[in-house]
Amino acid sequence: MTEVDRNKRMKLEEKKMKGTLILRNNHSVATTFDEFLGRKVSVQLISAVHSESTAKGLRGKLGKETNLKSWKGGDSSFELDFDFEEDIGIPGAFLIVNRHRREFYLKTLTLEHVPNVGRVHFICNSWVYPEEHYDNRYRVFFSNQTYLPEKTPEGLRHFREEELQELRGNGTGKREEWHRIYDYDVYNDLSEPDRGPEHVRPILGGSSEFPYPRRCRTGRAPSKTDPNMESRISILQSLNIYVPKDERFSDLKMADVYAYGIKLVSQGLLPGLESIGDKISDEVVLTLERVLHHKFESISSNNFNEFSSFEDVLKLYKGGLTIPKFSFLESVREKIPSEFFKELFRSDGEQLSKFPVPQVIKEDTSAWQTDEEFGRELLAGICPVVIRRLQEFPPTSTLDPRKFGNHNSTITEDHIKHQLDGFSVLEAIKNNRLFILDHHDPLMPFLRGINETSTKIYATRTILFLQNNGTLIPIAIELSLPHPDGDQFGAISTVHTPASEGRKGTLWLLAKAYANVNDSGYHQLICHWLHTHAAIEPFIIATNRQLSILHPIHKLLHPHFRDTMNINGLSRQTLINAGGLLEKTVFPDKYALEMSCNMYKKWDFTKQALPADLIDRGMAVEDAASPHGVRLIIDDYPFAVDGLEIWSAIKSWVTDYVFVYYKNDEDIQNDNELKSWWEEVVTKGHGDKKDELWWPKMHTREELIESCATIIWVASALHAAVNFGQYPYAGYMPNRPPLSRRLLPEPGTEDYDELETNPEKAFLKTVTPKLQSILGMSLIEILSRHSADEVFLGERDTPEWTTDNEALEAFNNFGANLREIERKIDEMNRDKRLRNRTGPAQMPYTLLYPSSEIGLTGRGIPNSVSI
Known part of the structure; x- marks a missing residue:
């Protein structure tokens, strides 16, 4: 090679940008065959600085198309070479076209040696389906830069709006697996009118009688007997209920959900079948239903359904409860997957699984x-x-x-x-x-x-x-x-x-x-479901419809929405539906959701902020001299003490972050995406409350800060406080019975005399019976666990979520504040003068302790309503 040739080659190499694209491909055989047939996946860079006129208007110039090669399964890394084109300049986004027949999960694209910039990183974390599933045939991904709408580079504005239009959809049609559409609907999918009037509940939302937050629209066909009710999917499809694909659980969390379903079945609980999804066949489900029906029948006929004493309850934590063997089991064994059979029917006789000891009775059972x-x-x-x-x-x-x-x-x-x-x-x-x-x-x-x-x-x-x-x-x-x-x-x-x-x-x-x-049912229906799960979903929908992924408020809130739409969809299918697990385990029965609907009439977004809530309940008074602006009426109120520390840390972080992007109130008022977002939250997401005067106007930085801090508080800390203690406190049913079966006995009756002669039996005959206790315990054990892929407050699942150093520094300060709060909580829990920190049960208060390990810990604040 001559010196001239070497110089030419060096100049060409200098104009090459190295790219690394990382994706997960679960269909390696299919995609390899696609590659063989010439069906490629291509990438084109989009200029952030140079635009061109097209039939659709002005947009950033597109670079040359580059194809991915050498497909393989699992997590794959692809090295790409891009020519640096002068008329493209700095790339701010890229198009990707999937000409394969199957989808893949795109994680990141990183460009190195970009002239005048160095490194450009794109965080994608999204499913890319075959091109025919998109109106434009392609997907667009932006770099992890952050822009207010009016400060967006000219070349990216078209793609920014185009992406939002795709996420909004047109409000019609049935939603399919590959859709990314966020839209609103009322809760008209909880009933099954085709099965009879006992399976019908009121439609929640859209009326003054039954106001309610909106949920994700699925667009399923109406039921046959009532056109206002949406038809329901089968038990076997429960895990496939529609939410936008990127809102679905990760593979790791989905594996946990399957495992939880098996655990429910292994404990002899028929409703647990609804959590197993399409991993088992209809024949297996029917076989398991038959087995469990006989199991329940035998249990009831042998008076198994009553606890005789508090010691009898404790047996649940000491090795399970033995149930008689059934002679017909061997005849159905081949129809039941081995993992189910092993757990359902032990060789030493049938046993319900042993439960972990709840913290409330760990140190003292009385x-x-x-x-x-x-x-x-x-x-x-x-x-x-x-x-x-x-x-x-x-x-x-x-x-x-x-x-x-x-x-x-x-x-x-x-x-x-x-x-x-x-x-x-x-x-x-x-x-x-x-x-x-x-x-x-x-x-x-x-x-x-x-x-x-x-x-x-x-x-x-x-x-x-x-x-x-x-x-x-x-x-x-x-x-x-x-x-x-x-x-x-x-x-x-x-x-x-x-x-x-x-x-x-x-x-x-x-x-x-x-x-x-009363408190148990109110907690589950109002404080837990309504005030966290249901109330947050409209904010998730509005954020994805109106705030671009480039928007700073989208980047701020996005981690606090993770998995919420998926768990809410599952809840509508198996938990809060007519005859679902909630109705089976809490006292309001078929009136459960109607009762929560009645309490939504009193819901006030501004009072979801912790200081406002405490003042409203008379548990605190305003006090400018106090560190958090309020003074507690009860000094040793652990939820409020720890909660105010967390609230202040959240608000300080949000304040620092908002001030990076909005220099004054005028910047808020000029942000059209922000204006559309808030208008949609008020008029659509929480549309039944749109005429309330307490809604912030979203004209000032303080209104934006308070609103975002409230959203984050509700999705993270408030949900943690009312969710992850469920099993630690209520896993021992007598402490928190979710229902009662009889009123106080009348004087002169045998039951009245039993109040004195056998008080434990009298108590247990009144509250939840054995089988429903086991069902409720199994459910709250699942709801109280942290999954293996949980992301906690002060953490992000990717460290490069923004390129703005001021925002990153503010987030690091937030993490440091949370670690200091953990130290304070540890110190207070050791202080014997603070009797409410541990109480007679010697159970330290840790529900607002920010970090945790996975599993059943009774501590930890996940970023979002994720379970």
């Missing part, structure tokens, strides 16, 4: 019965967001007296005056010593109907007193029923006060159980 632990769990338990400061006595009702009559409380000063450490009631209220757990008004409109089911329950009010040592104890519990002559006559009520021995002691324990049943 501490849950104490009044102090009852009060402590309202401040540091699974539902610490309902208790309020009592500000009037006796408590009054907000129910319409024309419809419901008088529902004001019947608790009098005589009931509680001997338990107030010398205070009068008015003095105790003035000194912030009285609190209330009030489940009367939310429950009473549904109570008559609920008690016509197998459930028998009261509406409860619980008055608590703050002792000098900082702990709360219940001092009166009111149990109320609708008047037997009609709703207009109000309620009939009894009041119970503390006792520790004999019949009165059992009645007091049962009164606390009825209050916990």
Whole structure:
């Protein structure tokens, strides 16, 4: 080779940009055959600095097409050479065309040796389907630069808007696996009218009677008997319910979901079949249904369905419960996959799987019965967001007296005056010593109907007193029923006060159980499902429809939406649907979602921010001198103490981030994508609340910061606080029974005498029976686990999520703040003066501890509502 040739080659090499494209291909044989037939995958770079006129308008110039070669399965890395073209300049995006017949998952593209820039990185993390599935035949991916709409390079603006149009869709048609469309719909997919009226529930959303947040539109055909109801997919397709492909669980998490389904089945739970999806055939499902039907039948006929004592409950954690063998099992063995058979039917007789020991009974199996632990769990338990400061006595009702009559409380000063450490009631209220757990008004409109089911329950009010040592104890519990002559006559009520021995002691324990049943259902339906899962989904849909992936607020919020649409879709299919797991395990039964719908009428986005929530409940007052702007009424309120630290860290991070991109309020007002996003959240996503005056106008940086901080708080910390303690606290059913089966026995009956002669049996005959306990425990064990691919608050699944150093530095500071909060939590949990940190159960409060390992830990704040 001559010197001239070498110089020419060197100049050509200098104009070469090296590219590394990483993808996952699960169909190596199919794609290899496609390659053999000449069906290629091609990449074209898009200029960020030079534009050209096209039939579709001005857009960035396209570089030469480069094809991928040498396909193989699994995670694959492809080395690509791109010519640096002067009229293209710096690439800001690229097109990819998939001419294969199967999809692949595109992770990243990295360009090296880009003149005047050096390195350009594209984070893709998206499925790319064959070209015929896209109107434009291609997909566009942008570099990890961040741009406000008006600051977007001219060459990328067309592609930015084109991408958003694709994500919005046209609002029609059935959604298919390859679609990326985000759209809204009402909850009209929970019923199965074709199966009869017992499988019908109200449509939630779209009316003043049944307002509700919107969910992801699937576009399935209407049911045969009611055109307003959407048809449902089969049990075997549950895991394939439509959500945009990039919102689906990762392969690792999907494997966990399958494993959870097997565990449910292995514990003899028929509804667990609904979680297994298409891994098993219809014949296998029918065989398992037959097996489990016989299993349930035998269990019921042998009085297996009752716990006889608290020790009997503890057997669940000591090796499972033996169930009689069935002679017909061998005849069906070949039809059941070996992994199911092994777990379902052990060679030493059938056994339900052993459950982990819940933290609440790990150190002391009877501490849950104490009044102090009852009060402590309202401040540091699974539902610490309902208790309020009592500000009037006796408590009054907000129910319409024309419809419901008088529902004001019947608790009098005589009931509680001997338990107030010398205070009068008015003095105790003035000194912030009285609190209330009030489940009367939310429950009473549904109570008559609920008690016509197998459930028998009261509406409860619980008055608590703050002792000098900082702990709360219940001092009166009111149990109320609708008047037997009609709703207009109000309620009939009894009041119970503390006792520790004999019949009165059992009645007091049962009164606390009825209050916990109310609290358990309210927690699951309102605090957990409605206020986190359902309320966040409209923000996810609006963000993807109106904020480009290039937008700074999209980049800020995106990690906090991970897996939420998928878990919500699964929930609509198997959990909150008519006859689903939720109705089987909580007391409102078929009224469950209707009750949550009624509470959505009171939902206020601005009060989802922790300081506003605490002030609204009277648990804090504004105080500019306090570190978080509020002063707690109860100093040792672990949820609020830790929560305010987390809230402040989130808000500080969001403030620093927003200030990087918006220099003043005018920048907010000039951001058309931001304006469209917020308008759609208010008028479509939460459209039934669009006329509420409390919605922020989104005209200022402070409004944007507060709103984004609230979204992140709800999706991460609030959900963690009300979700991951479910098994640690409620895995021992007597501590948090989700339903009750009978009212208090009448004096003069055998059941009444049993309150004194066999109090444990009397208690257990009242609350959740054995099989439903096992079902509920299995469910909350799953919901309380962190998956293997979880990403926690202060972490990102990719370190190069933006190129902006100021944003990265602010995020690093956020992580450092969270680590300091962990240190403080550890220190407070060791402080014996803070009695509510551990309580009689000796269970440290860690539900707002940011980090965690995988599994059932009772700690850790994932970024999103991911389970």
